[in-house]
Amino acid sequence: MSTEKLPTRSENFSEWYNQVIQRAEMADYAPVRGCMVVRPYGWALWENIQQALDKRFKATGHVNAAFPLFIPMSFLEKEKQHVEGFSPELAVVTIGGGEKLEEPLVVRPTSETIIGYMYSKWIKSYRDLPVLINQWGNVVRWEMRTRLFLRTLEFYWQEGHTAHATAEEAVEETVRMLNVYTDFAINEAAVPVIPGKKSETEKFAGAVDSYTIEAMMGDTRALQAGTSHFLGQNFARAFEIQYLDPNNSLQYCWTTSWGLSTRFIGAIIMTHGDDQGLILPPRLAPIQIVVVPIYKNDQEQSKVFAAVQQVEKQLSAWRFKVDLRTEVTPGFKFNDWELRGVPLRIEIGPKDVDHGVVTLARRHLPGKAGKSTLPVDQLSIQIGNVLDEIQAALLERATHFRDEHIFDPNNYEELKEVVQNGWAFSWWCGSAECEARVKEDTKATTRCMPLDQPEGKGTCIVCGKPAQRKVYFARAY
Amino acid sequence: MSTEKLPTRSENFSEWYNQVIQRAEMADYAPVRGCMVVRPYGWALWENIQQALDKRFKATGHVNAAFPLFIPMSFLEKEKQHVEGFSPELAVVTIGGGEKLEEPLVVRPTSETIIGYMYSKWIKSYRDLPVLINQWGNVVRWEMRTRLFLRTLEFYWQEGHTAHATAEEAVEETVRMLNVYTDFAINEAAVPVIPGKKSETEKFAGAVDSYTIEAMMGDTRALQAGTSHFLGQNFARAFEIQYLDPNNSLQYCWTTSWGLSTRFIGAIIMTHGDDQGLILPPRLAPIQIVVVPIYKNDQEQSKVFAAVQQVEKQLSAWRFKVDLRTEVTPGFKFNDWELRGVPLRIEIGPKDVDHGVVTLARRHLPGKAGKSTLPVDQLSIQIGNVLDEIQAALLERATHFRDEHIFDPNNYEELKEVVQNGWAFSWWCGSAECEARVKEDTKATTRCMPLDQPEGKGTCIVCGKPAQRKVYFARAY
Numbered sequence: 001m002s003t004e005k006l007p008t009r010s011e012n013f014s015e016w017y018n019q020v021i022q023r024a025e026m027a028d029y030a031p032v033r034g035c036m037v038v039r040p041y042g043w044a045l046w047e048n049i050q051q052a053l054d055k056r057f058k059a060t061g062h063v064n065a066a067f068p069l070f071i072p073m074s075f076l077e078k079e080k081q082h083v084e085g086f087s088p089e090l091a092v093v094t095i096g097g098g099e100k101l102e103e104p105l106v107v108r109p110t111s112e113t114i115i116g117y118m119y120s121k122w123i124k125s126y127r128d129l130p131v132l133i134n135q136w137g138n139v140v141r142w143e144m145r146t147r148l149f150l151r152t153l154e155f156y157w158q159e160g161h162t163a164h165a166t167a168e169e170a171v172e173e174t175v176r177m178l179n180v181y182t183d184f185a186i187n188e189a190a191v192p193v194i195p196g197k198k199s200e201t202e203k204f205a206g207a208v209d210s211y212t213i214e215a216m217m218g219d220t221r222a223l224q225a226g227t228s229h230f231l232g233q234n235f236a237r238a239f240e241i242q243y244l245d246p247n248n249s250l251q252y253c254w255t256t257s258w259g260l261s262t263r264f265i266g267a268i269i270m271t272h273g274d275d276q277g278l279i280l281p282p283r284l285a286p287i288q289i290v291v292v293p294i295y296k297n298d299q300e301q302s303k304v305f306a307a308v309q310q311v312e313k314q315l316s317a318w319r320f321k322v323d324l325r326t327e328v329t330p331g332f333k334f335n336d337w338e339l340r341g342v343p344l345r346i347e348i349g350p351k352d353v354d355h356g357v358v359t360l361a362r363r364h365l366p367g368k369a370g371k372s373t374l375p376v377d378q379l380s381i382q383i384g385n386v387l388d389e390i391q392a393a394l395l396e397r398a399t400h401f402r403d404e405h406i407f408d409p410n411n412y413e414e415l416k417e418v419v420q421n422g423w424a425f426s427w428w429c430g431s432a433e434c435e436a437r438v439k440e441d442t443k444a445t446t447r448c449m450p451l452d453q454p455e456g457k458g459t460c461i462v463c464g465k466p467a468q469r470k471v472y473f474a475r476a477y
Numbered sequence: 478m479s480t481e482k483l484p485t486r487s488e489n490f491s492e493w494y495n496q497v498i499q500r501a502e503m504a505d506y507a508p509v510r511g512c513m514v515v516r517p518y519g520w521a522l523w524e525n526i527q528q529a530l531d532k533r534f535k536a537t538g539h540v541n542a543a544f545p546l547f548i549p550m551s552f553l554e555k556e557k558q559h560v561e562g563f564s565p566e567l568a569v570v571t572i573g574g575g576e577k578l579e580e581p582l583v584v585r586p587t588s589e590t591i592i593g594y595m596y597s598k599w600i601k602s603y604r605d606l607p608v609l610i611n612q613w614g615n616v617v618r619w620e621m622r623t624r625l626f627l628r629t630l631e632f633y634w635q636e637g638h639t640a641h642a643t644a645e646e647a648v649e650e651t652v653r654m655l656n657v658y659t660d661f662a663i664n665e666a667a668v669p670v671i672p673g674k675k676s677e678t679e680k681f682a683g684a685v686d687s688y689t690i691e692a693m694m695g696d697t698r699a700l701q702a703g704t705s706h707f708l709g710q711n712f713a714r715a716f717e718i719q720y721l722d723p724n725n726s727l728q729y730c731w732t733t734s735w736g737l738s739t740r741f742i743g744a745i746i747m748t749h750g751d752d753q754g755l756i757l758p759p760r761l762a763p764i765q766i767v768v769v770p771i772y773k774n775d776q777e778q779s780k781v782f783a784a785v786q787q788v789e790k791q792l793s794a795w796r797f798k799v800d801l802r803t804e805v806t807p808g809f810k811f812n813d814w815e816l817r818g819v820p821l822r823i824e825i826g827p828k829d830v831d832h833g834v835v836t837l838a839r840r841h842l843p844g845k846a847g848k849s850t851l852p853v854d855q856l857s858i859q860i861g862n863v864l865d866e867i868q869a870a871l872l873e874r875a876t877h878f879r880d881e882h883i884f885d886p887n888n889y890e891e892l893k894e895v896v897q898n899g900w901a902f903s904w905w906c907g908s909a910e911c912e913a914r915v916k917e918d919t920k921a922t923t924r925c926m927p928l929d930q931p932e933g934k935g936t937c938i939v940c941g942k943p944a945q946r947k948v949y950f951a952r953a954y
Contacts, residue, residue: 028595030545031552032582037595040540040610047541063517064524068507069546069584069615069631070568075508088575091547093584095569096630097619105509107546107570107584117508127804133517138546138615142574153573154546327604 006339008275013219017270018148020277024340026265027148034146034153038262041340044286045265046156050136052188052284053158053260056180062132062160067114069138070105075113078238082112085205089141091153107140112206112231112257115161116239123253125244126165130173134160149266150223150477157261163241163253167232170254171209174230175451177258178211181226189264190281190395191215191271192402193225194472196448201432204257208232214447214472216402217270220422222447222474225267228258266477271398272364278341279364281394282387289320289383290337294330294349307353307376311346314380318387338363343390344383362390364397406472415461415473419444423474427458427467434462438473447472483816485752490696494747495625497754501817503742504625511623511630515739518817521763523633523739527613529665529761530635530737533657539609539637544592546615547582552590555715559589562682566618568630584617589683589708589734592638593716600730602721603642607650611637626743627700627954634738640718640730644709647731648686651707652928654735655688658703666741667758667872668692668748669879670702671949673925678909681734685709691924691949693879694747697899699924699951702744705735743954748875749841755818756841758871759864766797766860767814771807771826784830784853788823791857795864815840820867821860839867841874883949892938892950896921900951904935904944911939915950924949 006023007015021027026042029035038046054064070093076083091107094100108114119131136158143151160177164170178195185193193213203210207229215225235241236252245251272279282288293308295301308322321342323333330347337345347359358379362370374382405422409415415424419442428434428446435446449469460467483500484492498504503519506512515523531541547570553560568584571577585591596608613635620628637654641647655672662670670690680687684706692702712718713729722728749756759765770785772778785799798819800810807824814822824836835856839847851859882899886892892901896919905911905923912923926946937944 028598031591031594032545032547032549035545035547037545038543040542043542044540046543063521065517065520066515066523066615066633068509068512068514069617070509070512072509090572090574091570091582092572093568094571095567095581097567097621098565104572105568114508118505118514121505138543140546144574156543 006275006277009218009273016273016275017266020273020339021148021269024278026269026278029148032153034143036148036152036154038156041286042265045268045280045284046262048284048286049189049264050158053180053184054136056184057134057158057160060176060180062134065133065135066137067111067118067135069108071108071111071114073104073106075117076106078113079206079235081234082206086110086141089143091140091142109139109141110257110259111135111139111159111161112235112255113239116235116241116255119161119163119253119255120239120241123163123241123243126246129163129165129243129253130169131163132160132173133162134158147266149262149269151263155261155263157259159257159259162256163236164255165243165245165251165253167254170232170256171230174209174211174228174256174258177256178213178228181213181228181258181260185213185215185225185264186395188281188283189268190283190391190398191225191267192395192399194448194450196450196472198227198448199430199432199435199446199471201435202446204229206231206234208234212448215267215271216405216423216474217267217477218273218401219270220405220474222423222472222476223263223267223270224447224476225264226258226260229256231255231257272394273341274364274366276335276366277339279394280341280343282343282391285341285343286319287321287340287342288318288387289315289344289346290342291315291320291322291346291348292330292333292337293322293324294347300350303350303353304348307348307358310376311348311358311379314376315383317380318383334361338366344387360386362386364390364394409461412461416442419473419475423447423472424461425470425472426461428469428471429460429463429465429467430469431460431463434460437462442473442475444473444475447474447476483752483754486695486750493750493752494743497750497816498625498746501755503746503755506625509630511620513625513629513631515633518763519742522742522745522757522761525761525763526666526741527635530657530661531613533661534611534635534637537653537657539611542610542612543614544588544595544612546585548585548588548591550581550583552594553583555590556683556712558711559683563587563618566620568617568619586616586618587734587736588612588616588636589638589712590716593712593718593732596638596640596730596732597716597718600640600718600720603723606640606642606720606730607646608640609637609650610639611635624743626739626746628740632738632740634736636734636736639733640713641732642720642722642728642730644731647709647733648707651686651688651705651733651735654733655690655703655705658690658705658735658737662690662692662702662741663872665758665760666745667868667875668702668744669872669876671925671927673927673949675704675925676907676909676912676923676948678912679923681706683708683711685711689925691951692744692748693882693900693951694744694954695750695878696747697882697951699900699949699953700740700744700747701924701953702741703735703737706733708732708734749871750818751841751843753812753843754816756871757818757820759820759868762818762820763796764798764817764819765795765864766792766821766823767819768792768797768799768823768825769807769810769814770799770801771824777827780827780830781825784825784835787853788825788835788856791853792860794857795860811838815843821863837863839863841867841871886938889939893919896950896952900924900949901938902947902949903938905946905948906937906940906942906944907946908937908940911937914939919950919952921950921952924951924953
């Protein structure tokens with residue numbers, strides 16, 4: 001760990017973000033431009049995210065599979081909007097086994113096309129539907145401006161791809177998976193996202209409707225943290241995904257796709273972190289509890305270590321680590337684990353041992369505010385509750401911060417002001433012109449039209465025409 | 478499921494293999510030459526393999542991480558033997574974001590080079606050692622002759638990469654991971670592998686010593702099912718992976734790498750399968766038990782379904798499926814699940830219900846031999862034992878088959894004969910010339926010098942010179 005102080009979030013949020021990731025050993029820059037290495041601590045967080053999502057996918061009837069990394073260039077060209085959206089971002093393999101390839105292969109930026117091709121082979125009858133498949137993997141998009149986790153050339157994600165007999169079922173699936181993401185974000189990551197629909201301008205290349213969960217970061221900018229798309233019959237027609245209905249008549253399927261990526265790690269960092277470093281939600285933290293023994297001499301050490309052993313036995317149900325390093329002081333260890341965002345620290349010194357207690361320090365409440373003592377023999381009974389309280393406190397804090405920074409401006413002038421330090425929640429006529437004007441004037445874009453809409457109607461905050469829906473405007477990552 | 482009969486293993490093993498994989502919906506050919514799609518049933522098997530291995534990796538102190546898919550071409554060139562070994566097999570990205578790249582990027586065929594580069598950044602002091610990192614991911618090798626699971630352009634695997642302060646520790650790690658693979662293969666997959674050392678000719682490009690687990694397939698050919706490499710200081714010198722020792726003097730690290738891939742699925746299929754289809758070992762099978770209700774009319778149906786519900790409650794600790802399809806007969810279902818290799822079938826008919834029993838049918842013992850009845854209320858107590866017995870029986874059968882097909886020929890003429898239908902276990906002088914002669918005469922290669930060597934010395938089966946070690950010669954996949 002570097003001993004230099006982190007930049008504060010208020011003085012340079014972006015630099016704070018970059019440094020905290022590298023110092024906490026979450027990720028590092030790779031020697032290939034725009035690529036990252038996810039280090040073990042970061043990957044352990046991703047594995048916990050994967051487990052929490054995968055459990056939910058399986059509970060809603062999905063199975064996992066693996067489709068190829070390489071897609072023939074001609075496949076992308078079959079869906080017009082899709083290829084227009086992705087062609088500037090492609091990595092292309094032109095040489096294989098020392099020979100120039102007849103048809104270049106695209107490194108998948110997303111897999112609708114190749115999965116569509118396979119579905120057209122597999123799906124014959126209405127009895128084969130729905131097909132509910134998810135894939136965990138890596139994809140590549142040739143981005144010019146990259147940032148660790150948020151936007152990298154290669155990233156890790158899951159992409160769900162489903163095929164249905166009717167439009168209704170496909171829309172239902174799209175919204176179901178949006179709800180799965182919302183539930184995951186709120187209840188596992190303590191990130192209070194807002195689920196909603198994207199505008200026509202902001203939707204996925206090839207979708208009929210795109211849905212998103214939008215999160216507010218610590219600098220009030222918005223982050224699209226997961227998306228779910230209703231693809232209509234666009235890909236089914238491009239790849240001839242057809243089935244025989246019960247009347248023996250050939251029909252096109254209706255498809256969906258939905259994805260959440262390592263970008264979400266960026267959301268966790270920027271939602272909860274503080275000037276001391278990361279703060280990880282207990283349910284996802286690779287290390288939930290760190291135990292730091294404190295002693296000055298051999299006598300104290302043997303006394304404290306005996307207590308540590310007792311404590312270890314009581315922590316077996318949690319992800320914990322005992323920091324036995326001798327080359328650094330307890331104070332160094334405190335800073336180190338605070339930087340890494342371990343939600344709960346247990347300190348054990350000779351006085352604690354004398355009183356049969358341990359000292360708890362809650363990461364999100366620095367200093368005395370987060371400290372308390374607990375009888376050693378209560379640990380296994382109480383520690384789950386303490387972690388639950390921390391989880392709840394993180395969600396409450398993030399929700400409070402978000403709600404404090406969502407504004408309802410009275411007019412366009414006010415909108416331009418509030419989006420400099422928050423989100424505007426405003427009536428919008430739905431026109432791309434009004435969206436474009438806001439973007440030009442403020443850099444803010446429409447983030448989503450929340451599923452949960454207020455009653456009534458209003459007038460567009462930009463042009464004053466009648467508006468059916470409210471939308472969030474915000475500067476975004 | 479196709480109703481056409483599978484080719485038998487004895488008439489066409491290779492065609493049996495291809496068809497059983499596709500009919501059981503384990504995998505399918507992708508529209509890109511040499512690539513495969515791993516379908517949900519195959520991927521569920523891989524997920525179980527991953528869990529069984531990952532648990533062992535973590536128990537031996539390893540952590541997971543993720544390194545980039547793309548490697549600068551110049552990195553591969555830093556280790557001479559490595560680039561010679563891999564350059565004919567590379568897929569190369571030459572275009573990114575619409576522009577020709579200044580330096581082409583290789584799609585990783587294996588990650589020693591890029592991981593070596595990162596280790597040289599991360600490792601400073603002896604306190605940072607050992608570094609014990611594993612990666613689960615995809616790699617690409619441009620193979621000309623491909624076969625589902627066994628050899629595909631893209632495949633899935635784990636690759637462990639470790640760095641140590643001393644040669645002894647690195648060798649110890651290499652052998653430790655070979656033992657982990659052996660333990661996994663035997664105790665989870667019921668594949669009785671032989672762990673041993675590769676010859677100089679057969680070792681990994683860039684290794685000092687390569688170790689392997691070799692398995693015998695149902696046609697007696699050998700399959701290299703996992704490898705573990707002692708890399709010496711080859712990659713440490715190429716990438717300057719150095720550390721300060723306790724005397725503050727700069728030293729090169731000693732590194733290892735080890736991998737096991739989706740190829741292992743091929744090993745499971747070809748070890749256990751029979752003319753009816755797959756036979757999956759219970760510990761790894763995606764579906765351990767299938768329940769097939771049998772009834773002729775509504776009255777029987779309601780009686781049988783009530784019993785099925787009771788059975789379901791007792792099976793909650795296992796991976797099971799109840800086949801409720803109405804459009805096919807029980808006989809069709811039996812064949813279908815036999816093709817898919819589900820190790821245990823539970824049949825419930827009206828007579829079973831009358832007697833308070835269920836009928837068990839063990840996949841590896843077709844017909845009456847594998848059938849027995851069990852009182853319904855004994856299911857949750859007994860079913861674990863039944864699955865354990867099946868697991869043990871598969872291992873015993875495969876071991877017996879292997880041992881029956883390992884020969885100790887008396888002379889070179891006999892060797893040439895026995896390797897047509899088995900392995901030869903013979904003294905070998907160690908020379909590449911003798912290896913090459915066997916290969917030319919018989920297509921058999923040296924598979925490994927087992928760790929467990931017989932006492933004494935002998936004379937080379939090929940040239941008659943003194944020999945220190947026995948080696949397995951076999952035709953291999």
